[in-house]
Amino acid sequence: MCQLVTASAYLGSSDTAHALLEAFCLAMAMHPDKQKKAPEELNAVIGPHRLPDFSDRDALPYTRAILKEEMRWHIIAPIRFIHLTMDDDKYNGYFLPARTILNTNIWLVQLREGYPDRESFRLERLLEDGPPSDPADYVFGFGPRLCPGRHFSIASSFITFTSVLRIFDIQPPPTSIWDPNQHGKEAIRTSSKPYLAKLIGLRPALGCNLKMSRQFPNELFDAIISCVPTGHTGWLWPKERETLLNCTLVCRDWLPVSRHTLFSYVHLKRPTAWDSFLRSVVNAEEGRPWLASILRLQVEDGWYSHYEGDKKIPAKPVSEWRGQYVIPVLAGHLPNLELLSLSVDWDRCQPHATTFGMFSQFTSLRELRLDSCRFPSFCTFRRILVSLPALKTLRCSAVHWPSAPQPSILAIPSGHLALQSLGISLLCDSFHDLSLQCGPVDFHPITLPHRTLDYYVQIFAPSVQVAAFGNIQSMHDIANTISDLSRFGNLRSLDFAVNGTDWGDAADLLQSLPARLDTLIIFVDYGRELVDRDMMVKEDGEVKAMKTNGLELLEPVLLRDNFKALHHLEFKPWGYRDTLEPLEESIIQTIWRKLPKLHSRTTLNIRLAPVYINRSPPPSRRPSPSPAVEIISGGFIP
Ligand code: HEM
Known part of the structure; x- marks a missing residue:
């Protein structure tokens, strides 16, 4: 209608x-x-x-x-x-x-x-x-x-x-x-x-003397326009770009602030985008002043193959890579850059010898996101981190270096790195398939042994307040990968992934944490592997419950003193829609029955936020069968 x-x-x-x-x-x-x-x-x-x-x-x-x-x-x-x-x-x-x-x-x-x-x-x-x-x-x-x-x-x-x-x-x-x-x-x-x-x-x-809507001062319009791109992610969506471009057309007075906002986020997805950015901004007199407006810069080299929806985008040939120029060309010219997001294969694109030293010229950089980056050595990676004076947040996803470093180079001089937030997820670009793979499909094999990831994480540990470890190489081997949180003395929020049957390892991991957490988010995998390993109770072929769980092992740990201030405990069950949906209720019942003492804590919010592996959106939420567990709309992974 x-x-x-x-x-x-x-x-x-x-x-x-x-x-x-x-x-x-x-x-x-x-x-x-x-x-x-x-x-x-x-x-x-x-x-x-x-x-x-x-x-x-x-x-x-x-x-x-x-x-x-x-x-x-x-x-x-x-x-x-x-x-x-x-x-x-x-x-x-x-x-x-x-x-x-x-x-x-x-x-x-x-x-x-x-x-x-x-x-x-x-x-x-x-x-x-x-x-x-x-x-x-x-x-x-x-x-x-x-x-x-x-x-x-x-x-x-x-x-x-x-x-x-x-x-x-x-x-x-x-x-x-x-x-x-x-x-x-x-x-x-x-x-x-x-x-x-x-x-x-x-x-x-x-x-000549007519200005649009003079009832309001121009500063107000400036303020409104600069709000256009502030979604919760801070990135500009295509519609917002369009709005800003329209603003520049409607009124000449709005041009500077609209441009300033347009330049606040620059996303260079293709070699052609980089070339035109170079031509019309970096190397053009009238474009150069806008470099000061750039707050977030994202550069993708396209060196690895990936999926956009169902379509596989093949890796670009080396001759088309531009990532090696980003740092030498822009270092020292982006005085207000706060977030740099890179996807570059520095192991093969032959960067200039001084490239990694130049990172120190991004003096305002607070967040570095490395997604599918390859470094020639762990040393170079470490050198970058140490040289960024304002770095507070590091997110790495599928970051590689060819061999494990010697323990002697792991020590980072104190005071040089004061990360507050750390996110590490090392897994393959086949995430959209949502099969759990222990190694990437299209990547060159990772030579990083599981055990050594633990070393790397420990380097950053002392200053980190927010940590997220997701999709670490092998979900059910989390304890082998990050075995110990004892150096995370300042942690406030922890987010990690666990296999639906490995609660013992998760409990051990939490046991080692000295910090007083206020937020704990546990991503529970009920994916294909678990189904294949027949961990589900089935009736007439339909999944009805989980065979084993071990969730109760969490309770004694979370009752310890350093979890007394915990006020947010979230479970994110992750699985195929057909199995996860019927399981939702039994997951809540399991949490309800196996964590009774935690429920009695009025200061603790327990939430269930399912994430469906499916190509359709999540169902509308039903009321939770247990008043103590709030179900919130989770996401879905297309
Ligand atoms: C200058 C502007 C417009 C003129 C001159 C105009 C003229 C007309 C005329 C002559 C008819 C036929 C009426 C009849 O057969 O008796 C008509 C029908 C219709 N007009 Fe408009 N119209 C204008 C704008 C609009 C606008 C802005 C809308 C919608 C927002 C609209 C929606 C419709 C619809 C839906 C019908 C079909 C009504 C029916 O068959 O029941 N028109 N219009």
Whole structure:
């Protein structure tokens, strides 16, 4: 129903509004003497500093007359839609049997309504003579199928036409392409005429001192525009880009702040994007000042193959990689950069010898995201981290270096690295398949032994307050991978993945944590591997429950003193929709039954946020069967 209503409104309004505006421009170009008086009236009524609004309507009789006469002079739909008589009828001595097709000619109605000289555009007939009838009474049709968009159309054309008359002087194009008589006749059709665009010129007398909506100071518009891209992620979405670009078109005054906001996030996805960025911003005098506006920069080299939806995007050949230039070219030129997100294979793209040292010139960088990056050695990775003076957050996903470092180089001089947030997830680009793989499919084999990841994590541990370890090479080997959290003395929030049967390892891991956590998020894998290993109780082929769980092992650990301040405990069960959905309730019951003491803690919020491995969105939430466990909408992985 909603779709049909919207479609009718769209179909009914798009062509008509367009045709009406065209005809209006035509009438104004043909009658400059009539046009001239409208801005005078507008200026007298609304003053020099704003555009008209609906409250001005009654005070603008001349401008309203233009609108009405225009609708009459150029009837947009002179022949209504065809109709059918339902019963036998009579009209003017004619007999009309039922189911006769009728077509009314609105243009001829004017004959009956007694409009003298009806082909002329004469405002006098409305202003002085007193009209025989209001054109709005018949140009929209009549009877039960009368145009439902008439009020909308009258209102929107009033605002459009008065705003145009306020700002623009509509002039005819050069006489070589303009024959008012011929075009006047053509205007009877509702066709699009490109030449009409040429009629419009800025009204010189008003244009220079008229600013859009002067009621508000420009600073307010600046503030509004700079809010456009602040989604929770802070990245610009395509729609927001469009909005900002439109802002620059609407008002010249808004150009600087819109550009500044557009440049706040630069995403270079392809070699061509990098090349044009280089040409029109970095190496262009007029573009260079915008480098200071860049707060977030994301560069993807395309060196690895990946999926966009179902489509596999193959890796680009080395000759097309640009990532090796990013740091040498931009170091020292992005004074306000806060977030740098890179996907570069420095192991193969032959970066300049000084590249890694140059990271120190990004003095404002607070967050570094490395997604699918390959370093020539762990040393280079370590060198980058140490040289970034303001770095607070590090996120690594599928970061590689060819061999495990010697323990001697692991020590980082104290004070050089003060990370507060650390996210590490090392797994394959085949995530979208959601099969659990112990190694990446399209990557070169990772030579990093599981055990050594633990070493690396320990390097960053002391200052970190927020840590997320997800998808670590082998889900069920988490304890072998990150075996010990004893160096995380400042941790406040921990997020890690566990296999649905490995609660013992998870409990051991938490046991080693000295910090006082306030947030604990556990990503529980009920993925294919678990199903394959037959850990589910099935009836008639349908999954009904989990065979073993071990969740109760968490309770004694979480009752320890250093978890007393815990106020948020979230379980994120992760699995195929067909198995996870029926399991949801049994997961809640398991949490309810196996963690009774935790439930009695009123200060603790226990939540379940399922993540479905499916190509359809998550179902609408049912109320939780247990009052102690709040179910929140989880996500789904397409
Ligand atoms: C200058 C602007 C417009 C003119 C001159 C106009 C004119 C008309 C006319 C003559 C009809 C046929 C009425 C009949 O057969 O009795 C009609 C029908 C219709 N118009 Fe408009 N229209 C305009 C704008 C709009 C707008 C803005 C909308 C929607 C928002 C709209 C939606 C419709 C619809 C849905 C119908 C079909 C009604 C039905 O069959 O029941 N029109 N219009």
